[in-house]
Amino acid sequence: MPRVLVHGSDPPLEAALAGRAELELVRDGDAEAFLSLGPPPRLRALADITPQEWTERFGVWAQQPFWAFQAWLRGALERGQGGRWVAVTTTLGAQPFPGGGPDGAAAVALQTLVRIAAVEYGSSGIRANAIAAGWRAGSIPDGLDAELALADTPTGRLVSDAHLAATIAWLLSDDADQVNGEILRLDGGYTITAGSRPDPRTQ
Amino acid sequence: MNPVYELDGQVALVTGAARDRSIGRGIALALARRGADIVVNDIAFEDEAATGVAAIERLGRRGVFIAASIADPTECERLVAETVRRLGALDIFCANAGVAHWQMLADVTEEAFDQIVAVNLHGCFYGCQAAAAQMRRQGDGGRIVVTSSVNAVRPSPTLGVYGATKHAVAQLVGVMAREWAADGITVNHVGPGWVDSNINDRSPDFATDELQAAVRATIPLHHRPVQPDEIGDAVAYFASPGARMTTGAYLRVDGGSVIGKY
Numbered sequence: 001m002p003r004v005l006v007h008g009s010d011p012p013l014e015a016a017l018a019g020r021a022e023l024e025l026v027r028d029g030d031a032e033a034f035l036s037l038g039p040p041p042r043l044r045a046l047a048d049i050t051p052q053e054w055t056e057r058f059g060v061w062a063q064q065p066f067w068a069f070q071a072w073l074r075g076a077l078e079r080g081q082g083g084r085w086v087a088v089t090t091t092l093g094a095q096p097f098p099g100g101g102p103d104g105a106a107a108v109a110l111q112t113l114v115r116i117a118a119v120e121y122g123s124s125g126i127r128a129n130a131i132a133a134g135w136r137a138g139s140i141p142d143g144l145d146a147e148l149a150l151a152d153t154p155t156g157r158l159v160s161d162a163h164l165a166a167t168i169a170w171l172l173s174d175d176a177d178q179v180n181g182e183i184l185r186l187d188g189g190y191t192i193t194a195g196s197r198p199d200p201r202t203q
Numbered sequence: 204m205n206p207v208y209e210l211d212g213q214v215a216l217v218t219g220a221a222r223d224r225s226i227g228r229g230i231a232l233a234l235a236r237r238g239a240d241i242v243v244n245d246i247a248f249e250d251e252a253a254t255g256v257a258a259i260e261r262l263g264r265r266g267v268f269i270a271a272s273i274a275d276p277t278e279c280e281r282l283v284a285e286t287v288r289r290l291g292a293l294d295i296f297c298a299n300a301g302v303a304h305w306q307m308l309a310d311v312t313e314e315a316f317d318q319i320v321a322v323n324l325h326g327c328f329y330g331c332q333a334a335a336a337q338m339r340r341q342g343d344g345g346r347i348v349v350t351s352s353v354n355a356v357r358p359s360p361t362l363g364v365y366g367a368t369k370h371a372v373a374q375l376v377g378v379m380a381r382e383w384a385a386d387g388i389t390v391n392h393v394g395p396g397w398v399d400s401n402i403n404d405r406s407p408d409f410a411t412d413e414l415q416a417a418v419r420a421t422i423p424l425h426h427r428p429v430q431p432d433e434i435g436d437a438v439a440y441f442a443s444p445g446a447r448m449t450t451g452a453y454l455r456v457d458g459g460s461v462i463g464k465y
Contacts, residue, residue: 073309109371
């Protein structure tokens, strides 16, 4: 059972992960894997956001996870037994989305750091992947028309905590041994649809 | 010149444009050649900026240097206000300033991380936000062109934090394009590959003739680095009337270096 060092807080997802027998979640100490959890996404228009809000969103989405990852990485390299990093990010970075600028930009910054980690440390047995999580039941951001989001999701369902936990467990498992540097969209196909009607905020 | 590409009567502000061998200099001169008046911005390097301003004036355009740190949002507002005070308007904003450090992720220092993020991402955004606010006040739209990088789409070892900021900027361009289209503001970005510019003088990838030859071999078109004025030509296209219906677009100028491999 791999020990998974968790950074960030997402109680419903952590509860779903705790129910999986193949993972042991820990908050400190040595661990074979590192799991960074992003905060709930927020929407904010770029013309209005303050510098304080802007840097705060970058901090929680990219800066703090990176430093936590680096600390884990140094330990993993010292142990010499490889490791795995899975970063849970947001689909706001998968396409330009009105209001999604601050969180989307910061999320893709972290995704690039994941891909760099995959390239730089693959030869040390470290795999790194990210999930771009779509709209989740219970965490629809203020300002998003939930009905519209659902209508534009081909599966007709929001992403559940169980879906997300299963994807994380797979990426951490040996079954995903050759998956490295991947940004896996988990959004029911929402990102690839054109959108059934314009968002009134952009008109 | 074909009127589709003329910039007569336009005022452009180019950040990170003081240095003699910079992409910013290439952009400033490319815009001036097409008829724009230019504000050259940088955090310092006033002597080199004077050379650039003189070159702009030799082209028959107005050129001024305004020192400001774009990493500071208050400075960005002052920079835009000063541009309008001295040249009368702001029609084209080129968010070009950038810094790079070459470090593996395990070795990234807090100082390097903070500087790269402050200039390449936060500074880019603060500058665009201040410029867009001015364009909105003018009420006639405007052009924003961001200098990103091929690192926005391809991870390069030792350039992790740099690439992260460039990917973030690329994403940001799309959202700015969506959100500010209602104001008639277009937002696009150019992605330089290996440019023969001052920022790359410290790059370990180009430190020896042998390394440079190896990189040249990977560039399909002419096996050479891009020159700063070639980035300028791409920026000038996005700034021109010919690109009036183009927004949220990405134009790589890299000799084809990231088209596949081998």
